[in-house]
Amino acid sequence: MVIEVSDSAAAPEAFVLPEGVTPTLDMVAAAAGVSRTTASRVINGSSHVTTAASDAVNAAIDRLHYVPNRAARNLASKRTQLIAVVVPEHTSDFFADPYFGTFIQGAALRLSSTDYTLTLLVASEADPDKTRRFLMGGNVDGALILSHHSGDRDYVRLAKSLPVVFAGKPLVGEEESQYVVDIDNVAAAREATAHLAATGRSTIATITGSLEMSAGRERLEGWHQAIAAAGLEPGPVEEGDFSLESGGAAAERLIASGAPFDALFVASAKMAFTAIGALKRHGLRVPEDVAVTTIDNDFYARNPDMRLTTVDQHTALKGATIVEVLMRLISGETVERMTVVPSELVLGDSA
Amino acid sequence: MVIEVSDSAAAPEAFVLPEGVTPTLDMVAAAAGVSRTTASRVINGSSHVTTAASDAVNAAIDRLHYVPNRAARNLASKRTQLIAVVVPEHTSDFFADPYFGTFIQGAALRLSSTDYTLTLLVASEADPDKTRRFLMGGNVDGALILSHHSGDRDYVRLAKSLPVVFAGKPLVGEEESQYVVDIDNVAAAREATAHLAATGRSTIATITGSLEMSAGRERLEGWHQAIAAAGLEPGPVEEGDFSLESGGAAAERLIASGAPFDALFVASAKMAFTAIGALKRHGLRVPEDVAVTTIDNDFYARNPDMRLTTVDQHTALKGATIVEVLMRLISGETVERMTVVPSELVLGDSA
DNA sequence: GTGAAAGCGCTAACAC
DNA sequence: GTGTTAGCGCTTTCAC
Numbered sequence: 001m002v003i004e005v006s007d008s009a010a011a012p013e014a015f016v017l018p019e020g021v022t023p024t025l026d027m028v029a030a031a032a033g034v035s036r037t038t039a040s041r042v043i044n045g046s047s048h049v050t051t052a053a054s055d056a057v058n059a060a061i062d063r064l065h066y067v068p069n070r071a072a073r074n075l076a077s078k079r080t081q082l083i084a085v086v087v088p089e090h091t092s093d094f095f096a097d098p099y100f101g102t103f104i105q106g107a108a109l110r111l112s113s114t115d116y117t118l119t120l121l122v123a124s125e126a127d128p129d130k131t132r133r134f135l136m137g138g139n140v141d142g143a144l145i146l147s148h149h150s151g152d153r154d155y156v157r158l159a160k161s162l163p164v165v166f167a168g169k170p171l172v173g174e175e176e177s178q179y180v181v182d183i184d185n186v187a188a189a190r191e192a193t194a195h196l197a198a199t200g201r202s203t204i205a206t207i208t209g210s211l212e213m214s215a216g217r218e219r220l221e222g223w224h225q226a227i228a229a230a231g232l233e234p235g236p237v238e239e240g241d242f243s244l245e246s247g248g249a250a251a252e253r254l255i256a257s258g259a260p261f262d263a264l265f266v267a268s269a270k271m272a273f274t275a276i277g278a279l280k281r282h283g284l285r286v287p288e289d290v291a292v293t294t295i296d297n298d299f300y301a302r303n304p305d306m307r308l309t310t311v312d313q314h315t316a317l318k319g320a321t322i323v324e325v326l327m328r329l330i331s332g333e334t335v336e337r338m339t340v341v342p343s344e345l346v347l348g349d350s351a
Numbered sequence: 352m353v354i355e356v357s358d359s360a361a362a363p364e365a366f367v368l369p370e371g372v373t374p375t376l377d378m379v380a381a382a383a384g385v386s387r388t389t390a391s392r393v394i395n396g397s398s399h400v401t402t403a404a405s406d407a408v409n410a411a412i413d414r415l416h417y418v419p420n421r422a423a424r425n426l427a428s429k430r431t432q433l434i435a436v437v438v439p440e441h442t443s444d445f446f447a448d449p450y451f452g453t454f455i456q457g458a459a460l461r462l463s464s465t466d467y468t469l470t471l472l473v474a475s476e477a478d479p480d481k482t483r484r485f486l487m488g489g490n491v492d493g494a495l496i497l498s499h500h501s502g503d504r505d506y507v508r509l510a511k512s513l514p515v516v517f518a519g520k521p522l523v524g525e526e527e528s529q530y531v532v533d534i535d536n537v538a539a540a541r542e543a544t545a546h547l548a549a550t551g552r553s554t555i556a557t558i559t560g561s562l563e564m565s566a567g568r569e570r571l572e573g574w575h576q577a578i579a580a581a582g583l584e585p586g587p588v589e590e591g592d593f594s595l596e597s598g599g600a601a602a603e604r605l606i607a608s609g610a611p612f613d614a615l616f617v618a619s620a621k622m623a624f625t626a627i628g629a630l631k632r633h634g635l636r637v638p639e640d641v642a643v644t645t646i647d648n649d650f651y652a653r654n655p656d657m658r659l660t661t662v663d664q665h666t667a668l669k670g671a672t673i674v675e676v677l678m679r680l681i682s683g684e685t686v687e688r689m690t691v692v693p694s695e696l697v698l699g700d701s702a
Numbered sequence: 703g704t705g706a707a708a709g710c711g712c713t714a715a716c717a718c
Numbered sequence: 719g720t721g722t723t724a725g726c727g728c729t730t731t732c733a734c
Contacts, residue, residue, distance in 0.1 A: 024727060035705045040729060048703055056520075067488025072727030075710045080422065082470075087459075095456035096650060101446035108473045109363060109440070112481075117469045117490075119433075137418025139468075158608045165501035245695055248655060274655045304599060304628045305656070332458055375711060386721045391713060399719055423711030426726045 017306040031060035043068060083111070083326060084121045086131065086155070088147040093243070097270070098298040099315055103146065103167065106319025116141070116328065123147065128154065135162060142326045145170070163329040165322050169214040178336060179196055181322040183343040185215050185295075188311040189222025190229075191345050192293040194266045195309065197230035199265035199351060201291050205235035207250040207269035207275055209242040216242065217243045219267040219295065235261045240271045247271025249277035262290060263351070269296035269310055273303065276350065291351035295343075307348035374415040394419060407491070419480045434462070434677060435472045435491045436507070437482065439498040444594070448621070449649040450666055457670025458459065461622065465678065467492070469700035474498065479505065486513060493677045514680040516673050520565040530686060532673040534694040536566050536646075539662040540573025541580075542696050543644040544616045548581035550702060552614035553644050556586035558601040558626055560593040560618035567593065570618045570646065591622045598622025601630035613641060614702070620647035620661055624654065625669065627701065642702035646694075658699035668692055 011301075029039040032055050041049050042057040044181045060066070074080050085107060087094065094100055105118075111118050119140070133157060135143055143164035145155045156170055156178055165179045196204050206223045209216030220237070227234050236259040240246035247266060254261070255278070266272035272294035276286050284290050286306065294301065297312035318341045328335045374672045380390040385404050393401050393408040411417070425431050436458060438445065444452055455471075462469050470491070473480045486494055486509060493514035505531055506523055515529045547555050557574045560567030571588070578585050587610040591597035598617060604611070606629070615630075617623035623645035627637050635641050637657065645652065648663035669692045680688045 025729095026727080031701050036728085037730085038703085041704085044729080050703065053703080067482075067484055067490075069426070069488075069727050071431065072710090073729075074422035075420070075426050076727075076729040077714085078710070080728090082468075088461070095452035096449035097452065098447035098449070100452045101448065104471065105446035105473075108438075112473050112475060116501050117433075117470050117472075119468050120455065120459050121468075122456075124463060134420055137420075139421050172604050180590075231510050244655070258706055277655050301649070304595070304625045376713095377711080387712080387720085388714085388721060392720085395713085401719065404719080420711050423726090424713075426728085427711075427713040429726070430711090 015327055022069075023066045024153055025066075025068070028057060028064060028066045031064060032056040051271065055080060080139060081116050081139050082119055082140045083116050083323075083330075084119050084135060086121045086123055086135075086142045086143055086145050086147065089122050089125050091113035098300075099296070100146070100313040102298070102318040106321075107144065107323045108315075108319075110323040116327070118342060132158065137272040142330050143324060144322050163326055165326045165329065167318065171256060173193075179325060179329060179337055179339075181318060181325055181339045183217075183311075183313045183318070183341050186222040186225065188295050188313065188339030188343045189219035189267070190226040191222075191274035191343075192295060192311050193223045193226035194230065195293055196231060196263040196291055196351055197232060198224060199291060202232060203235045203261045204232065204265060205237065205259070205261035206264065207238050207240045207247060207254070207266045207271055207349070208239060209271070213242070216267060223265050235259070235263070237279045240267065242268050242271065244270050244274055246274075248274030248278045253276035254276040254286075255279070257284050264290050264292045266292060266294040269294045269298055269301035269308060271306055272310075272350075273300040276306065276308075287349070287351050293345075293351045297346050301346075306350055309348040310341050310346055312343060312346045313343045361575060373420075374417045376417075376419070379408060379411045379415060379417045382415060383407040386462050391625055413656075427500060431490060431492050432467050433470055433491045434467055434674075434681075435470050435486060435494040437472045437494055437496050437498065440473050440476050440480045448649070449651075451497070452651070453666040454670040457667030457672075458495065458674045459670075460667075461671035461674040467678070469569045483509060489504030493681050495673050495677060511640040511695060514677055516677045516680065518669065518673055530676060530690075532676055532678060532692060533566075534662075534664045534669070534689045534692050537573040537576065539646050539664065539694045540570035540616065540618070542573075542694075543646060543660075543662050544553040544574045544577035545581065546644050546696060547614040547616060547642055547702055548577060550642060553583060554586045554612040555583065555614040555616060556588065556605055556610075557615065558589050558591045558598060558605070558614035558617045558622055560591060560622070562590060564593070567618060573614050581604055586610070586614070591618065593619050594623065594626055595621050597625075602626035604634075606630070606633050615641050617645040618661060620645045620649055620652035623659055623661075623701075627657065627659075638700070644696075644702045648697050652697075652699065657701055660699040660702040662694050663693045663695055663697045667690055668684035 025039055026036050029036045032039060033056060038049060038053055038058050042054050096128055097295060108118050121131060145166045156165060158164055160176055165181060168182045169180050192195060206229055208220045221260050236254055236257060238250035238254045240250040268277050272292055276292055279290055286292055293309045295311045297310050301308040301310045320341060321341050325335055325339050376390055377387050380387045384389060389400060389404055394404050395670040403479040411498050411674060459469050472482060496515060496517045506515060509515055510529055512601060516532060518529050519533045535690050544555060555578060559571045563569055587605055589601035589605050617626050623643055627643055630637055630641055637643055644660045646662045648661050653663045672690060676690050677685055
């Protein structure tokens with residue numbers, strides 16, 4: 001093609017990559033025989049371009065292996081194409097938790113089908129302002145907050161000047177001013193507890209998550225609701241904090257209290273894992289003596305020793321959904337404040 | 352300074368943020384009474400600026416809450432301040448693995464003390480070229496490859512046009528042309544196995560990792576070396592693939608084979624976890640009947656049922672180190688092809 | 703439908 | 719040590 005270049009016009013250079021030179025939009029335009037504007041239009045999928053021109057540009061792009069320069073594009077368009085996933089710094093455990101990875105996977109995968117790029121922002125506790133400055137400084141088009149702790153208040157404020165979506169409800173009120181993606185914690189706990197009642201258990205205890213977090217409180221509420229719906233009396237309650245250790249510790253207290261129970265709803269699989277260990281150490285068989293259900297279908301729930309009967313909260317889907325919501329927000333669409341991700345009971349061997 | 356502004360020159364506006372207007376470098380310069388260049392110099396920490404000017408600029412920055420625009424900065428400087436962490440798409444398990452999160456944590460934390468931003472790039476298997484284009488298109492200053500599989504060959508090639516560091520050796524040869532950060536797998540396996548020999552065990556079996564991966568092969572080699580050093584005969588060998596299930600399956604085969612053994616080195620804690628489950632199911636006590644050591648001090652090794660005697664490979668440190676190496680590479684320093692991250696034996700209850 | 707011209711906010715020679 | 723002058727590569731009015 002264009003092998004016989006006459007002396008006259010045409011720019012042979014436009015067709016040959018001068019080795020090591022990154023092609024620019026202008027080169028593409030030249031090679032396609034159109035103006036830079038038209039080339040830009042084609043790249044950005046604008047209509048109002050003849051198919052002829054469009055084809056020529058695309059051909060040139062392929063030929064030159066053209067890749068748009070993000071910095072230039074962002075500068076001119078005043079968009080960054082970057083969205084931040086903000087994670088808390090401290091909890092060393094947080095990163096090792098399968099929840100983190102799975103969530104990120106869902107988010108990254110959803111994002112990879114767009115022009116957006118995900119950046120992981122570790123919220124420095126030593127210098128919280130650094131994170132805020134980065135977010136507010138026009139470095140990102142939006143943010144996903146993947147934390148649940150005290151500092152959340154700051155992010156709620158941040159939401160006033162930047163599209164922000166929370167994975168799970170932040171503690172503080174102001175429900176009206178924040179976007180949240182989460183499962184229905186009350187319903188999930190209700191379902192897990194109802195399963196225990198449905199299988200004939202009469203005294204259902206619970207180990208709660210941190211009651212400082214809405215997930216903890218809501219799951220406790222779900223437990224209450226299911227018990228009431230089944231016409232039972234609430235069994236003993238022990239408070240955990242969603243950590244691995246707290247599950248076993250709470251189970252120990254439950255046993256030590258002497259209050260009898262033949263079923264147990266634990267607010268998370270991570271806690272259920274150690275709670276069951278404690279039950280076994282005390283000679284209680286699961287599910288024969290104590291049937292156990294929980295929430296999260298992660299490693300702890302699928303562990304080889306015993307597959308738990310649990311509520312799968314589709315963490316990867318949650319990650320994808322939160323991205324979805326953020327994208328809508330960024331593009332100016334109207335979005336529900338609360339987006340509920342479906343969850344479902346998965347039967348295992350613990351109940 | 353410049354408090355008494357006369358009617359004449361000076362721009363009072365420079366001191367007041369016109370509400371909702373993002374301050375630019377020019378505004379900072381104006382407010383500080385210097386040229387844009389000087390302001391830029393101060394921001395970029397260049398020397399050759401009087402402290403007076405420097406102070407004035409910094410004061411203006413604080414007053415205006417100035418944050419540099421990354422796009423503009425990147426465009427002008429031809430740097431992106433972005434480094435990509437490339438992870439494989441497929442292995443859904445990969446993300447849920449504590450290794451992933453812990454590694455990312457280390458990398459992100461190290462990076463947060465720099466001006467660089469980390470972006471997570473999920474290598475699409477459907478369209479591998481997309482990942483390559485993104486990386487080659489001048490979108491990032493460097494890349495960390497956190498995969499170990501077949502596709503690695505592509506990244507090795509990529510390393511020719513972009514600073515790239517691998518977490519763990521890619522399979523393919525060409526050791527001379529790639530930067531790698533890893534523990535000494537041979538030494539780690541040797542140490543874990545030597546511990547078994549040192550505690551008086553005489554027949555040490557092993558469950559290997561995938562022998563398609565250098566980590567798998569090297570750990571097997573370490574096992575061999577330790578056994579030879581102890582003057583023992585090699586025990587039975589079963590091949591796993593680093594997956595959770597493969598550990599249990601390999602242990603079953605080991606038992607089924609009838610070959611006796613009183614110790615077992617498993618190439619990863621993840622596999623050791625299920626392998627021990629299998630041993631127990633067959634009435635073998637750990638460590639009484641079979642002493643077990645492994646590699647990785649993650650959740651699987653610290654599980655509440657039994658803390659394993661294992662080699663901690665300091666995954667977070669590895670993440671930080673790999674960033675360190677990449678940063679050096681980017682800044683043009685000479686770096687060793689291979690950087691070894693220290694590892695150490697941690698005693699538990701399994702051996 | 704297409705192009706010309708004007709920047710986006712910053713860094714980097716190059717003079718002074 | 720500091721300012722002036724050009725762009726970086728792209729999007730985007732605004733005419734045509």
